[in-house]
Amino acid sequence: MFASAQLLPGDIGRNILGPFASPADVERFNRMVGVDRPIWVQYWDWISHFVRGDLGNSLQYNVPVGDLLGPSLVNSLKLAALAFVLVVPLSLLGGTIAALRRNRLTDRAITVSGLSLTSIPEFVTAIVLIVIFGVVLDWLPVNATAPPDAGFFTQVEFLLLPSLALVAVLFGYIARITRAGVIEAIDADYTRTAFLKGLTSRQVMGRHVLRNSLLPTIAVVATQVGYLIGGLLVIEKLFNYDGIGQRIYVAAQNKDFTLLQSGVLIVGIVYLVATFVADVLYSLLNPRIRYGATE
Amino acid sequence: MSATAPTPAVALPSGGEARIARRETLGQLARSKTFVVGAVLVAWWVFWAIVGSRLTPDDPLEISDAILLGPGSDHWFGTDQLGRDVLSRVLAGATDTMKVAPLATLLGIAGGTSIGLITGYFRGWVDEAISRVIDAVLALPLIVIAVTALVALGSSNATLIIVIGVVFTPIVARTVRAAVLGERQLDYVSAARLRGERPPYIMFAEILPNIAGPIVVEATVRLGYAIFAVAGLTFLGFGVQPPSPDWSLQISDNYTLLNAGTYEWTVLFPALAIATLIVGVNLIADGLQQVLDR
Numbered sequence: 001m002f003a004s005a006q007l008l009p010g011d012i013g014r015n016i017l018g019p020f021a022s023p024a025d026v027e028r029f030n031r032m033v034g035v036d037r038p039i040w041v042q043y044w045d046w047i048s049h050f051v052r053g054d055l056g057n058s059l060q061y062n063v064p065v066g067d068l069l070g071p072s073l074v075n076s077l078k079l080a081a082l083a084f085v086l087v088v089p090l091s092l093l094g095g096t097i098a099a100l101r102r103n104r105l106t107d108r109a110i111t112v113s114g115l116s117l118t119s120i121p122e123f124v125t126a127i128v129l130i131v132i133f134g135v136v137l138d139w140l141p142v143n144a145t146a147p148p149d150a151g152f153f154t155q156v157e158f159l160l161l162p163s164l165a166l167v168a169v170l171f172g173y174i175a176r177i178t179r180a181g182v183i184e185a186i187d188a189d190y191t192r193t194a195f196l197k198g199l200t201s202r203q204v205m206g207r208h209v210l211r212n213s214l215l216p217t218i219a220v221v222a223t224q225v226g227y228l229i230g231g232l233l234v235i236e237k238l239f240n241y242d243g244i245g246q247r248i249y250v251a252a253q254n255k256d257f258t259l260l261q262s263g264v265l266i267v268g269i270v271y272l273v274a275t276f277v278a279d280v281l282y283s284l285l286n287p288r289i290r291y292g293a294t295e
Numbered sequence: 296m297s298a299t300a301p302t303p304a305v306a307l308p309s310g311g312e313a314r315i316a317r318r319e320t321l322g323q324l325a326r327s328k329t330f331v332v333g334a335v336l337v338a339w340w341v342f343w344a345i346v347g348s349r350l351t352p353d354d355p356l357e358i359s360d361a362i363l364l365g366p367g368s369d370h371w372f373g374t375d376q377l378g379r380d381v382l383s384r385v386l387a388g389a390t391d392t393m394k395v396a397p398l399a400t401l402l403g404i405a406g407g408t409s410i411g412l413i414t415g416y417f418r419g420w421v422d423e424a425i426s427r428v429i430d431a432v433l434a435l436p437l438i439v440i441a442v443t444a445l446v447a448l449g450s451s452n453a454t455l456i457i458v459i460g461v462v463f464t465p466i467v468a469r470t471v472r473a474a475v476l477g478e479r480q481l482d483y484v485s486a487a488r489l490r491g492e493r494p495p496y497i498m499f500a501e502i503l504p505n506i507a508g509p510i511v512v513e514a515t516v517r518l519g520y521a522i523f524a525v526a527g528l529t530f531l532g533f534g535v536q537p538p539s540p541d542w543s544l545q546i547s548d549n550y551t552l553l554n555a556g557t558y559e560w561t562v563l564f565p566a567l568a569i570a571t572l573i574v575g576v577n578l579i580a581d582g583l584q585q586v587l588d589r
Contacts, residue, residue: 119519119577120570121526127546127566131559142553230438234527238550248439249531252446264439 065262069247073266076232076243082156083163083228087170088221094171095178095217096210102183111179114172122231123238126165133161143239162239166231170224177220181213188212215285222278229267323586330582336575340568343386344393348540351383355540366560373560375549384540385564389572391535392542395455396521402460403521404514407467412498414468415475422472429465437462438527445533455534459524463517470513474506508587515580522573542569 091114098110117125134142141158185191186209194204232245240246244263251259324330348355353370358377366373372381414422441458448454478484479502487497528534529543537544542565549561 115577115581116570116574119523119573121523121530121543121573123527123530123543123546124566124569127550127553127562128570130553131563135553135557135559227437230527233438233442234530237531249442252442253532255446260443264443267439 065259068259069244069263069266072242072244072247075241076236076245078155079159079163079166079232079235079241079243080228082159083166083170084221086163087167087174090167091171091174092178092214092217095175096182096213098175098179099182099186099213107179110175114175116172117168118170118172120168121234122165122169123234125168126162126235126238129161129164129168162235162241165235166228169231170228173224174217174220178213178217181216182209185209185212211285215282218278218281218285222275225271225274229271320586324582327582327586329578329585333575333578333580333582336571337579340389340572340575341393344389347390348383348387351380351386353380353383355379355383355387356538372564375545375561376552379540381545381560381564384545385542385568388540388542388545388565388568390541391452391539392522392525392572395452395459395525395535396518399456399459399463399525400514400518400521402456403463403467403517404510406460406464407469408471408503408510410464410468411471412475412502415472416479416494416498416502425468426472429469437524441524441528442531442533445528450533450536452535455525455528459521462524463521467513467517471506471510474509475502478502478505512580512584512587515576515583519573519576519580522569522576526569542566 094110094114098107101107130142133140140161142161143158191204191208194208195201199207229245232243233249234245235241236243236246237249244267248260248263248267251257251263343350356379358379359374370380370382372385375381375384410425414425440462444458444461445454448458483505484497484501487501492501525534526543529541530547532547535541535544537548545565546562549558552558552561
């Protein structure tokens with residue numbers, strides 16, 4: 001991460017101060033922020049401060065990076081949370097219905113539309129959604145940023161279009177895994193046993209089939225967090241929303257490398273945390289892993 | 296759903312039977328609705344990528360005074376902020392994507408297949424070391440790696456191909472490695488080894504033809520993702536550069552107009568064009584998967 005930020009071309013001071021600054025000023029600026037020192041000194045300086053929670057100052061705005069990234073991270077988490085709250089039940093439902101109607105028209109419709117939505121770039125879906133709901137029907141705001149004093153529901157209303165675009169991409173993928181999981185569980189011996197014991201189909205579905213088919217779904221939801229972060233980069237730009245993706249994008253453009261490397265590092269940490277939470281959930285649902293008897 | 300015809304993998308390499316098997320695979324593809332629909336969609340855009348601006352109703356780059364006209368008889372899809380004909384731009388907009396995405400895919404498949412063959416065949420510490428590197432690369436969101444790399448290298452079609460190809464390499468390698476692991480235990484590999492063939496010959500001349508099916512499927516799937524990636528990066532301004540009439544550039548040039556609540560034709564038609572191309576590629580991938588996968 002640190003290495004890739006170093007690869008950015010151009011003189012830092014020249015970039016920040018603009019083309020009209022005098023060479024002396026540029027040099028003084030470089031010395032002031034410390035980018036004229038050897039790379040390993042800069043690296044040690046950066047990493048040791050990062051561990052203590054000090055991200056340094058943004059080269060472009062000259063304010064602490066934490067102050068810039070904190071609110072953006074909160075904004076992004078709001079958007080991501082809404083997308084997940086929408087997509088998980090939707091795709092579980094879709095995947096289960098598809099599995100129960102296996103190889104029939106409903107299944108084909110869900111699978112094919114899911115596959116198509118997944119493969120279309122999120123900004124393309126977003127454009128189509130904006131045109132339908134924002135322009136033609138005029139139901140939802142085209143902008144994602146709610147007024148500063150907006151209540152919970154107004155915020156949700158503003159975030160609905162961008163999160164729907166993310167939902168479209170995630171839906172097909174998660175629904176497909178759920179469908180495969182449910183089919184496997186329906187075909188399993190324990191399901192036949194449960195039916196033969198005389199349980200109603202509702203009991204069999206709830207206690208045996210769904211519970212078992214949730215496992216692969218949870219694993220896949222966690223892997224999608226990585227995609228989601230990339231999706232945020234595009235969606236936040238499209239809706240001009242002040243999130244972490246937008247910050248990384250602007251930092252990359254302006255070669256603001258303290259901001260860029262902290263942003264990407266935070267993204268990596270969020271990703272690790274998500275994977276960890278998924279592992280914990282997985283072991284809670286699957287006793288075989290909890291007791292260490294793997295494979 | 297179970298395939299009745301022998302797949303190329305089981306067919307004997309000797310002349311006649313291999314040809315029959317190949318013809319049967321093609322026949323199955325022609326009968327697959329998914330594949331045919333996908334092939335038609337992709338063929339349409341390949342055609343326009345090749346003829347480019349030579350057959351479009353107007354010059355896609357020609358600026359005129361007739362700005363932001365709605366769709367009508369003169370301009371079926373309307374005109375954009377600079378008075379350029381949107382229909383012509385949509386038709387000509389396939390060219391750059393159709394150059395970059397397949398070449399990037401080819402690069403990723405070539406690199407990934409080589410690495411996958413080596414790691415899968417040798418196992419041991421080579422496999423361990425390379426697999427750990429692959430894990431590390433896959434841990435970061437693709438688009439974040441690509442944006443950083445493109446800012447560092449500068450954006451052009453060539454860097455776009457290299458960056459996407461390199462990012463794809465570990466993903467392809469993982470798939471190929473899994474396929475190789477299934478093959479290396481089989482008798483024909485042991486036979487070749489006992490004959491005293493050298494590892495490169497066994498990998499590329501013996502194993503590679505037998506895992507062609509999964510590799511072809513992976514290549515089509517990757518092509519879909521490559522178009523996805525080119526579109527996303529171009530939209531962010533790190534991909535195909537103006538004045539190309541690329542679809543994503545049209546969208547990023549004009550989407551701010553939507554805040555005014557109108558002029559939707561400037562972005563809707565390029566958006567639909569990207570959607571049809573990607574859905575076409577994915578339908579092909581789906582059809583291939585059903586026919587080729589054992």
